[in-house]
């Protein structure tokens with residue numbers, strides 16, 4: 001390969017825009033492909049157009065190296081599933097995996113090899129609009145969702161025609177952006193980096209993620225795309241990961257704006273030294289890497305390594321054996337929006353719904369409910385259910401809440417009332433009139449799709465527009481009021497939590513949003529989702545997360561004491577991490593331990609807890625296991641999730657959940673920069689939410705030992721005993 005041809009492999013160009021795929025694939029682009037100047041395209045799709053583009057690369061360029069075709073297939077390709085934060089609310093990694101299997105099946109049939117997903121950034125600040133794209137605030141839950149999706153996208157083998165390469169993003173602490181402002185720098189300590197932000201990436205690496213994307217932002221002053229300590233040392237050398245590392249959109253060029261490179265060739269050198277293999281659309285490698293190599297010939301060996309890694313994934317995808325295997329138009333037509341894909345979309349949507357409140361059994365609605373007043377523009381907004389990354393999702397594929405409710409119930413009156421965008425209170429009166437004539441109000445409020453996502457940070461977590469006014473006017477009617485809270489982030493809605501009779505968090509649920517919500521309102525689905533991120537009481541309370549450090553002066557409701565709390569609001573979140581109710585009730589028995597002492601080196605402990613459905617309906621409980629290390633060399637979080645299992649229980653049924661943890665799951669990031677299992681007590685807490693602990697047990701670690709990888713990245717082994 002000539003040096004130009006090598007650099008060509010490192011170049012990813014846009015074949016279109018996310019909303020106008022393939023639109024830039026004109027003669028100039030084809031000429032570049034013929035000259036071997038391109039390694040990959042993004043924002044392209046379609047079995048047929050991509051076959052032609054691949055043909056040009058394979059048959060008309062000197063070396064005939066196939067191209068990689070990539071796209072953001074984040075929560076479905078044509079069959080759109082719930083937004084990722086919603087899928088995380090299912091606490092069901094199998095569901096997340098299933099969604100990815102289907103997304104891979106559809107997108108690979110459309111000629112794609114590579115998705116920029118899963119997005120595994122931990123976010124403890126719901127002001128950050130991209131919280132919608134990830135799994136929320138917790139490293140353990142985030143790790144399970146990360147590995148499940150990687151396995152779903154990539155399947156058993158990357159070379160199968162119906163699997164695609166995962167592009168886990170945005171490595172390393174993009175979600176820690178200051179003030180929740182997208183693209184802003186993060187100032188986190190090494191321990192938070194290792195224990196909170198990196199574990200989902202590690203779990204993805206363990207699951208075999210073939211690629212990663214770097215974050216836009218700087219951490220501790222070092223822009224990630226130039227951060228050799230993070231990318232080359234931690235990701236590659238310490239983790240032993242050898243896949244393709246891609247920059248985010250123009251992130252190599254943005255090293256100039258970050259103020260760490262004075263010229264484009266310097267930016268190219270920094271990114272290559274950090275081991276960034278591919279430059280997404282900035283053309284800095286294309287135009288300026290050669291000059292960088294001329295200035296520093298040592299870079300040529302790094303270029304060779306990058307080329308080899310890119311060629312290796314092309315080989316693993318099977319492209320050298322059959323460059324056209326992802327371009328079968330018959331398969332493309334057959335798989336898109338297949339009935340079983342739609343069915344899975346509804347099931348996963350139902351599993352993603354969280355019942356936040358249910359006074360006096362308001363939900364499910366009785367079969368003989370008379371007139372339902374359905375209020376809220378979001379109930380009739382198909383676009384919003386597609387979320388911010390909709391790939392090839394189509395508005396006409398979406399069944400809205402309105403359409404589904406009107407189909408399921410004989411007497412529905414609909415009024416939009418107010419939406420999340422306009423400041424016009426004009427519709428409120430008609431909505432109140434509709435409500436007065438009804439037996440129950442179902443109010444869909446929250447944020448439309450465009451309030452969350454990239455560059456969609458907010459300074460306020462309150463309901464936008466005139467929706468609070470609408471809510472208050474409806475509450476004043478005295479009719480039973482069910483709120484269906486939509487959107488891509490936790491919202492600060494204390495008045496809704498206080499006054500509504502029932503609240504369902506339904507996020508943005510994809511094409512089967514309406515049927516999933518209606519089936520839940522009417523009791524066909526018993527909600528079993530749990531919050532993957534805390535709901536704050538007010539914007540000023542963020543960041544508020546369950547796994548905070550203890551304080552020397554722990555928060556006390558008594559304001560006469562000087563403690564770690566705000567004077568003007570209660571100390572707890574509005575709804576805690578892990579919270580979610582059911583139409584039935586569950587009882588927990590006592591936790592029993594396999595032993596009261598385990599060795600630090602290679603030890604393991606099993607904790608068993610029986611859970612009983614004490615109500616009259618079948619339901620799912622997410623049994624959550626938390627740990628605390630009460631005395632250690634560094635102050636440890638008050639609790640940390642270390643296991644969970646979503647269990648289905650029939651009325652009266654008891655099942656035992658058996659968690660087995662290895663000693664390295666209790667390690668901490670020590671002051672000398674390694675994983676360390678320390679001697680002493682470990683407290684275990686098992687329950688229904690981080691604020692609803694129902695059983696406890698403690699044991700002791702004897703001796704100390706080195707840990708292996710981030711504890712949150714290690715999956716707890718779980719067995720369920722006591723029938724199906």
Ligand code: BGC
Pocket residue numbers: 018042072116169248249454
């Ligand atoms: C986003 C990435 C995305 C890329 C390509 C960037 O702006 O940060 O998440 O994968 O665009 O669409």
